Amino acid sequence: MTPTTHVTSDPDGAPASQPVNPPRAFSVFSAAELKTALKKMYLIRRFEEAAEEAYQRGLTYGTMHLSIGQEASAVGACLPLGPSDYITSTHRGHGHCIAKGADPKLMFAEFSGKETGYCHGRGGSMHIADVENGNLGANGIVAGGIPIAVGAALSIKKRGLPNVALSFFGDGAANEGAFHEALNIASIWKLPVIFVCENNKYAMSTSIERALSVKNVADRAVAYSMPGVIVDGNSVIDMADAVMAAMDRAHAGLGPTLIESKTYRLRGHSRSDRNRYRTREEIESWAARDPIGRFEGDLIAHGLATAADCIAIREAAEAEIAAAVQFSNDSPLPSVDHLLSDVYTPVEAKP
Amino acid sequence: MTAPLSATTGALPVDPTATRELSFAEALREALGQALEADERVFLMGEDIAIYGGAFQVTLGLLERFGHDRVMDTPISELGSAGVAVGAALAGSRPILEFQFQDFATLAMEQIVNQAAKIRFMFGGKCSVPVVFRAPTGSGTGGAAQHSQSLEAWYAHVPGLKVVQPSNPYDAKGLLLAALDDPDPVMFFEHKLLYKVKGHVPEAPYRVPIGKAAIARPGTHLTIVASAIMVSRSLEAAKELAEKGIDVEVIDLRTLRPLDTETIIASVKKTTRLMCVYEGVKTLGIGAEISAMIAESDAFDYLDAPILRLGGAESPIPYSPILEKAAVPQVADIVAAAERLAKKRV
Missing domain, CATH: 3.40.50.920 (Rossmann fold)
Structure with a gap:
């Protein structure tokens, strides 16, 4: 197979190429599943807004990296995954966690440093994980999760399991050595791993134009003999279709795929961001391509949901996040007595 | 102990229980082989460990016994390989990654120090990272500044890691098997000058407890x-x-x-x-x-x-x-x- 870059649609460039076939996601997923996907998008949006509100009210401690505007990328990529498929995530990971099925209550408690959080307050915003449900964790190190996903895929292959590992990372991570080493290893060993680069145009303040030697991150796939697929990351359906194609390839033993999700973060990098590196016009132009409204439009156009359904879904998500915030507020802080208890696994010595 | 001389050769018969001697490298090889036999989750990764048998021949012959799926040559990608080992451990495998020299593990510090050592803690104790990182250390071979370091104190400074450094063949085997049983990441450092040193090593698997001098x-x-x-x-x-x-x-x-x-x-x-x-x-x-x-x-x-x-x-x-x-x-x-x-x- 000759590796090529497939452009399904490119929100930055020329008009998107027309898909030959109707999107597969509409035939694979039921209306109920697609409405659950919409709910997850609203959960992510409201979770991030609640985190931001907590910051504005002076109630947060550490930093946070909000994914408002990138909901379709997380939800669309995770839509085809099952609980036994793995993901690795990033510092901007709240959305990936919710998309993979995490409980916002336990997430908000973790974000707030409470004992009831996913990591009992040890990890915080950047380290939320749910290993039992296949989420190998957000990661505070750029590109840190990429080789870990390759390792999970190696374990899957060794055990003959029908699963995949999917690694989310940003455009900045594509310039780390770990990205290149991981893609090479995944390719030579033909591992069932899917690399999802969420290209939101900026590694903190540094634009891809100033930091990336290629026009698209997906162009680098050629160097590792795998397909490089550019997807409109603000489309749930396009993301789900691209991941399903990558899963087919992985299940067939053909190895990894690099998917570049072109998207945009509408908020700053973190709470210290003053937006000195981009224009208001640019931000507003992307706000106009809001992925949630777009997915609602898709669902209504295909007769899978009504406008009233969408409002009900949004309200249900808002209520769920309000309950998550309340749960977190009502939760106890961790006990200082247990500071050291999770550094090592308790072991019983063998003779 | 006295044993009768062989009537035909005049040589002492070998009593494997008491006088069995192996080199430090052979003791490690025996431990690796026994671990691969005992637990199908165990596999070895490293640069030139399969066909070549490792830079110090520790894994020599294991490829022939266990095949490429269990004894895996990696590209020269220390950081990537360390991350792969961490991910495989998280997903239920028991990887042993050999760094060709401890000096080269500096390329993988991110995965060792930020990931392997901290994942259990950061995730609230909900998982473990059972990985063993082996590496030859020390001077005395003419390797000069980038092939001779003794950086074990770096790793010993990191909560979440265990750091093991055997001094003889008996401990090499027993500590390596203990490291493999351990649910947490273990740095296993082997001094190059010890590889050829011989000593008594029982054949049956045994453990030398980690943390006991x-x-x-x-x-x-x-x-x-x-x-x-x-x-x-x-x-x-x-x-x-x-x-x-x-x-x-x-x-x-x-x-x-x-x-x-x-x-x-x-x-x-x-x-x-x-x-x-x-x-x-x-x-x-x-x-x-x-x-x-x-x-x-x-x-x-x-x-x-x-x-x-x-x-x-x-x-x-x-x-x-x-x-x-x-x-x-x-x-x-x-x-x-x-x-x-x-x-x-x-």
Whole structure:
């Protein structure tokens, strides 16, 4: 197979190429599943807004990296995954966690440093994980999760399991050595791993134009003999279709795929961001391509949901996040007595 | 033990239970082979470990027995390979990654220090990362500055890691099998000069517990705390010192993290003098930690002389053999330092 870059649609460039076939996601997923996907998008949006509100009210401690505007990328990529498929995530990971099925209550408690959080307050915003449900964790190190996903895929292959590992990372991570080493290893060993680069145009303040030697991150796939697929990351359906194609390839033993999700973060990098590196016009132009409204439009156009359904879904998500915030507020802080208890696994010595 | 001579050859028959000897490298190979046999989750990764058998031949012959799926040559990608090992461990496998030299593991510090060591803690104790990272360490082979370092103190500074450094073939096998049983990441450091050293190694699998030091030689006048090649050098020095009337107790740390403080404290209380001998650079090294630990313990009141550290020079490891030898403690240095210490009084 000759590796090529497939452009399904490119929100930055020329008009998107027309898909030959109707999107597969509409035939694979039921209306109920697609409405659950919409709910997850609203959960992510409201979770991030609640985190931001907590910051504005002076109630947060550490930093946070909000994914408002990138909901379709997380939800669309995770839509085809099952609980036994793995993901690795990033510092901007709240959305990936919710998309993979995490409980916002336990997430908000973790974000707030409470004992009831996913990591009992040890990890915080950047380290939320749910290993039992296949989420190998957000990661505070750029590109840190990429080789870990390759390792999970190696374990899957060794055990003959029908699963995949999917690694989310940003455009900045594509310039780390770990990205290149991981893609090479995944390719030579033909591992069932899917690399999802969420290209939101900026590694903190540094634009891809100033930091990336290629026009698209997906162009680098050629160097590792795998397909490089550019997807409109603000489309749930396009993301789900691209991941399903990558899963087919992985299940067939053909190895990894690099998917570049072109998207945009509408908020700053973190709470210290003053937006000195981009224009208001640019931000507003992307706000106009809001992925949630777009997915609602898709669902209504295909007769899978009504406008009233969408409002009900949004309200249900808002209520769920309000309950998550309340749960977190009502939760106890961790006990200082247990500071050291999770550094090592308790072991019983063998003779 | 006496055994009848063979009627035909005149040679002593081999009694494998009592006199079975293996080199340090063979002992490690036997442990790896037994682990691969016992647990199908176990696999080996590393640069040139399969066909080539490893730079120091530790994995020689394992490819033929277990195949490429269990004994995997990796590309020269230390960071990527370490991450793959971490991910495989998280997903239920039991990887053992060999770094060709400890110096090269510096390329993988991100995965070792930020990921492997912290994942269990960061995730609230909900998972473990059972990975073993093996690496040859130390000078004495003409490897010069980038193939000879002793950076074990770096790793011992990181909560979440365990750091093991055997000094003889028996411990090499027993500690490696213990490291493989361990649910947490273990750094397993093998001094290059020990690979060919022979010693008694039982064939059946056994474990030497991680975190427990050994008294390699009991003594009464002063305590030397050492690990890896410095144990045999200290034992050799102890022989010379015994002839001079100085009875040295040599403690083999075996594990740098967790440190067996109890054994060291008990020994210092008995001998009242402490000397730390280590190949890593002296300043901020393992000897600094042991000295401070004793200074903070109730053994401090027993000291009859200031604690003495004999560590590596404050320089990279040089190439020329005369310089290379001068950069790390040798037997004569240990003898001279111990003589000074034995005469000193607080």
